[in-house]
Amino acid sequence: MKDKIQKLLIANRGASAVRIIHTCRDRKIDAISVFSSADRMAHHVFMSESAIHIGEPPPAESYLNMENIISAAKKANADAIHPGWGFLAENHEFAQLVVDSGFIWVGPSPKVIELMGNKADAKKIANEANVPTVPGIDNVNSTEEVRKWMEKTKVKLPILIKAAAGGGGKGMERVDKIEDLEQAFEKVKSEGAKSFGDDTVITEKYIKNGKHIEVQIVADQHCNIVHLFDRECTIQRRNQKIIEEAPSSALDDNLREKLFATAIRLMRKIGYSSAGTVEFLFDQDTKEFYFLEVNTRLQVEHGITELITGRDIVGVMLDVALGKRLPFKQPDIKLNRYAMEVRINAEDPKTFNPSFGTITRLKFPQGPNVRVISGVYEGADIPPYYDSLLSLLMTAGQDRIGAIKAMEHALGKSIRIEGIKTIAPLLLSIIQHKLFLSGRFTTDFIEDNLTDLISTIKVTSGEDEALKIARYLAERSSLGPTVKM
Amino acid sequence: MERNIIFKPGMTPRELVRSALSLPGIAVTSTGMRDAGQSDFKNRIRIIDLASLAPFYNEMGLFSAECHGGARWHVGIMNRREDPFEEISILRERMPGVLLQTLVRETNMWGYRPYPKNIIEYAVDKVDIDVWRCFSFLNDIRNMRTVMETVMNKGKLFEPSISFTQVNWATNEYYLGVVKDIVELCGGVEEIILCIKDMAGVGSPKRIGNLFDAIKQKYPDLVIQYHRHITDGLALPAILAAAQNGAKIIDAEEDSLTRFYGQAPILGVKAYLEEFGISTNLNGNAVKGAVQKVRDWIGHYDWAESPFKGSDYNVTTHRMPGGAFPSSFEQAENGGFLNLMPYILEMMSLYNKVIKYFDVTPGSQITWVTCSGIINRYSLEGGIGSVKHIIELFNKFVNENNQDLNSMNEEEQDELFALFKSAPEDFRQLILGSYGKLPMGWPKDWVYKSTFGSEWEDKIKERKDLSPIDSLDDEDIELLRANLEDAIGRKSTEEELILYLMHPKDTLGYITFREKYGKTPLVIPTNEWINGFQxxxxxxxxxxxxxxxxxxxxxxxxEHSGVIHTVIKCNNKIRVYQVNTERAKKIEIRTAKGPNDVGAPINGNLWRIGNAKRGALKVGDIVHKGEEIANLEAMKMENVVVSPQDGCIKEICAKLNDSVQEGQLLFIVGDCDHKA
Incomplete structure (x- = not known):
């Protein structure tokens, strides 16, 4: 085994690649980026030591193209490959190919990825490890099966239709009316095939009044497993997380300890190493939690855990990938702050339609409790081929309210993105909502309160108002006088 | 000369009337902030410029500042992109000691149609004005009732106006009858002031002196204001005659604003009246300051002046009001018929003798559109010769034969019976009584025959004698609010709603402009507002x-492909603006607008036309409401496009794999043609 990674190839783009480059810089590791034709001028390309073109814009031809990525790693003479989050991060074939090609794979073993990648299998193992799971059926071939299952087990609507290989909120549909079942089933099947190359479908009961709570785990190859506390990712839109907090405000100490023990038990059973997350659905009414899935990768929201524990999770991943032992033990991990993260997505804050184009102005907040991971720079083009995440904005505080206050200022007064639309105004309107402040919200929060949230969106700032005046003058100066003289 | 300001906001109508009555000499209302601009500058003088006069007005010792109403409202939202509510709040802040005055057209308010009672009450209630000058172009005092009641209930000063003209039928007896109606309507003279509104500027000094004397004799405690335009060139002596015969308040404007059709120059009025021993109670230095201030910016408005220069004594026959002069000439110029103006004015002189009312909004517009329409029609059909012929014929009929049809031969009669055949709808409504009673009664029957053809007798039966206030049903304000909010896609403010009630279409244009350009109209100096940077x-x-x-x-x-890139520094930061020229606007993509149009819900790639089940769709295919007819991919997500109705695909407006923009027209779906 090598003692140090000299060159790390990052098989990803945008904020995900940028985050890993941050750690490379701290550790004086050469970061090698890859890019599609659409990303030739992307932020991650310029941040890294060198960058290699891997194909055309559609993901299947570039960021999902395993051969091209392996060739790039060979060409760059890399020691190791980090997949980031998304794309090939949870693809066990790719992990195996990396290992077989002689590179260090920064992540859990291909076997574990495969095991947890199939939602049906993961559920089975969880049950074996005495981890409670949401009632449902696997390998659904027709909507008829769904109807029969509902009848037999007396499960009522709504239900969830999921792509077995899905993740990150993609390939998941909630069915509220039985008439919509067919369309949802077909959509999930088609999206599963398209985005994950697997059209297997599973179906689950929908837990109302649920909170999404997850446990961050780090483990080495020597059976040491440590949790880095929990995160709450209840604020979601169409199963896409957009606001995360750490730790959750919904758990008391007993529940929290129980949750950690359950997560570690499961990870120990599957022989996990590297960083990973065990996701649970927490039923606020019954105080029960149900296993959802294991994310066998670095998660988008890992940064807030880093803020509250002071640990560099990407750094830990690099260490354990080399076979090193975890640099800390459970008692060393202490909470020192509360933190929250919002995802700055390039979408219309009212309609959620994706927004493409050039970022003409970009200014991020600063302050003692602010952290930014940005996948873009001022002047960058947002291509239409990839997901809409631009940047991650995190704040911390001595308590939850402190973190929220810092975020309120960051979103309301400091951040400035022009040229494309982002959901920043909606995020602000969420964190100012009384239900959010009280902590009494569920995964349906956005859907249930959308009208309310949209009505409180402040569309323009003082600067916007001044720029409207500048626009008038620009047009008048270009087009000539309004009147005949 | 320092003096205490006598008339202030917050005083009750009764206090204002008493102060006016006990005032030695007269007081002055400045029209510099409204009618001056309307009469000679097409209402284009911007509030940013007018507000520079406010500190002087605050010291001037005026009775009031007319700064609101009339057409300033409409032109404000249409051209200056300012709204009257903003104007009031700016002026209130800068001249808190001055009474703000509006001009309101009884049931027509600040719009151009009669409004029902509930809308009048709603609007009057929300406008922060101290003095409400209200006129009826028919002198149909009944029409003022709702405005009067709402204003007086608010504790503001109501100023009913008599539309004045000088003509044989407009006798003292006639005007005293109107004053009597007004006094009765308002329950006495203690809480109102009366305005004699000489909006065309036609009152001869003797006639004016005589009229004021007659009213004063009958109503010694009535405060009377004289509003006079200067069009005929005789304003100053007429104002002196009014002041000598009991007028208490006189309208005037800054000398530097005075052109040909507005009010008399204030310094001239002051000097002239004071020479005759009548104090104007003005602070001379403040007046001079305002007059001088105007010169700072009036040069930016040269373009807005009427192309028809000079005083016009002919106004005493054609009677076009000062406020309508610039806009009429502008229309004639834009319409390419400026050369016909003398004939149109002559036509108007004759028309005035046939259909008797007062040439002021909306009557002046009806006169203008009807007469310019007739002259244009003759010009198009037979050139100037034809125009001269009809004027000669009409003149003979009206002036020589006193509208006696029997004195005209058959051919001439036929021509007269066709004279108003193309008259505008407003003209038809006017003679059917929709605006109220005409002051000298309905026109003769031949006018109806000429306007309505064979239906004329039925139409006369339809004619109403009721005031529109009594005949119009209330409108559903909440429904109108919902329409406005639908159109702008957000909640509206109360102010926006009132603008919308008066001028629906132009208010939408105004709101769109302000959403795009913000407060530009209120902060940018006039040179840059008009010209941009050079x-x-x-x-x-x-x-x-x-x-x-x-x-x-x-x-x-x-310019490249219709686009200009303009670089601007805003607080030292560089900004690049992409400006589309007219050329660029022409090649814009089609957007979905109508109910049959299906637009793209988002920006994305049109990867499927049709759906998984039935495959591709083509023009003519039958589709059902809610059926997926296309699919867009964006950010790895599929987005379904559904048919909004049952029907047939009429047109497919994009190609497979096109990158389409949000709102771009994808399909037109319509009723199927059932051909056998």
């Missing part, structure tokens, strides 16, 4: 939202 480093500096701003031109690029 050269690099040209700039404007202003304070906005409590911070200093400086906007500067760096460069204007050349």
């Amino acid at each position: 050269k690099t480093e040209d700039n404007v500096e202003f304070e906005f939202q409590g911070k200093p701003y400086r906007i500067e031109l760096v460069s204007v690029g050349a």
Whole structure:
């Protein structure tokens, strides 16, 4: 085994690649980026030591193209490959190919990825490890099966239709009316095939009044497993997380300890190493939690855990990938702050339609409790081929309210993105909502309160108002006088 | 000369009337902020310029400042992109000691149609004005009732106006009858002032002196104001005659604003009246300051002046009001018939003798559109010769034969019976009584025959004698609010709703402009407002939202494919603006608008036309409401496009794999043609 990674190839783009480059810089590791034709001028390309073109814009031809990525790693003479989050991060074939090609794979073993990648299998193992799971059926071939299952087990609507290989909120549909079942089933099947190359479908009961709570785990190859506390990712839109907090405000100490023990038990059973997350659905009414899935990768929201524990999770991943032992033990991990993260997505804050184009102005907040991971720079083009995440904005505080206050200022007064639309105004309107402040919200929060949230969106700032005046003058100066003289 | 300001906001109508009665000499209302601009500058003088006069007005010792109403409202939202509510609040702040005055057209308010009672009450209630001058172009005092009641209930000063003209039928007896109606309507003379509104500027000094004397004799405690335009060139002596015979308040404007059709020059009025021993109670220095201030910016409005220059004594026959002069000439110029203006004015002189009312909004517009329409029609059909012929014929009929049809031969009669055949709808409504009673009764029957053809007798039966106030049903304000909010896609403010009630279409244009350009109209100086910047480093500096701003031109690029890139520095930061020229606007993509149009819900790639089940769709295929007819991919997500109705695909407006924009027209779906 090598003692140090000299060159790390990052098989990803945008904020995900940028985050890993941050750690490379701290550790004086050469970061090698890859890019599609659409990303030739992307932020991650310029941040890294060198960058290699891997194909055309559609993901299947570039960021999902395993051969091209392996060739790039060979060409760059890399020691190791980090997949980031998304794309090939949870693809066990790719992990195996990396290992077989002689590179260090920064992540859990291909076997574990495969095991947890199939939602049906993961559920089975969880049950074996005495981890409670949401009632449902696997390998659904027709909507008829769904109807029969509902009848037999007396499960009522709504239900969830999921792509077995899905993740990150993609390939998941909630069915509220039985008439919509067919369309949802077909959509999930088609999206599963398209985005994950697997059209297997599973179906689950929908837990109302649920909170999404997850446990961050780090483990080495020597059976040491440590949790880095929990995160709450209840604020979601169409199963896409957009606001995360750490730790959750919904758990008391007993529940929290129980949750950690359950997560570690499961990870120990599957022989996990590297960083990973065990996701649970927490039923606020019954105080029960149900296993959802294991994310066998670095998660988008890992940064807030880093803020509250002071640990560099990407750094830990690099260490354990080399076979090193975890640099800390459970008692060393202490909470020192509360933190929250919002995802700055390039979408219309009212309609959620994706927004493409050039970022003409970009200014991020600063302050003692602010952290930014940005996948873009001022002047960058947002291509239409990839997901809409631009940047991650995190704040911390001595308590939850402190973190929220810092975020309120960051979103309301400091951040400035022009040229494309982002959901920043909606995020602000969420964190100012009384239900959010009280902590009494569920995964349906956005859907249930959308009208309310949209009505409180402040569309323009003082600067916007001044720029409207500048626009008038620009047009008048270009087009000539309004009147005949 | 320092003096205490006598008339202030917050005084009750009764206190204002008493103060006016006990005032030695007269007081002055300045029209510099409204009618001056309307009469000679097409209402284009911007509030940013007018507000520079406010500190002088605050010291001037005026009775009031007319700064609101009339057509300033409509032109404000249409051209200056200012709304009257903003104007009031700016002026209130800068001249808190001055009574603000509006001009309101009884049931027509600040719009051009009669409004029902509930809308009048709603609007009057929300406008912060101290003095409400209200006129009826028919002198149909019944029409003022709702405005009067709402204003007086608010504790504001109501100023009913008599539309004045000088003509044989408009006798003292006639006017005293109107005054009597007014006094009865308002329950006495203690809480109102009366205005004699000489809106065309036609009152001869003797006639005016005689009329004021007659009213004063009958109503010694009535405060009377004289509003007079200067069109005929005889304003100053007429004003003196009014003041000598009991007028208490006189309208005037800054000498530097005075052109040909507005009010008399204030310094001239002051000097002239004072020479005759009548004090104007004005602070001379403040007046001079305002007159001088105007010269700072009036040069920016040369373009807005009427192309018809000079006083016009002929106004005493054609009677076009000062406020309508510039806009009428502008229309004639834009319509390419400026050369016909003398004939149109002559036509108007004759028309006035046939259909008797007062030429002021909306009557003046009806006169203008009807008469210019007739002259244009004759000009198109037979040139100037034809125009001269009809004027000669009409003149003979009206002036020589006193509208006696028997004195005209058959051919001439036929021509007269066709004279109003193309008259505008407003004209038809007017003679059917929709605006109220005409002051001298309905026109003769031949006018109806000429307007309505064979239906004329039925139409006369339809004619109403009721005031529109009594005949119009209330409108559903909440429904109108919902329409407005639908159109702008958000909640509206009360102010926006009132604008919308008066001018629905132009208010939408105004709101769109302000959403795009914000407070530009209120902060940018007039030169830059009209011309933009001319050269690099040209700039404007202003304070906005409590911070200093400086906007500067760096460069204007050349035009490529209809687009100009313009570089601007805003508070030292470089900004590049893409400006679309007219050419670019022509090649814009089609957007979905109508109910049959299906637009793209998002920006994305049109990867499927049709759906998984039935495959591709083509023109003519039958589709069902809610059926997926296309699919867009964006950010790895599929987005279904569904048919909004049952029907057939009429047109497919995009190609497979096109990158389409949000709102771009994808399909037109319509009813199927059932051909056998």
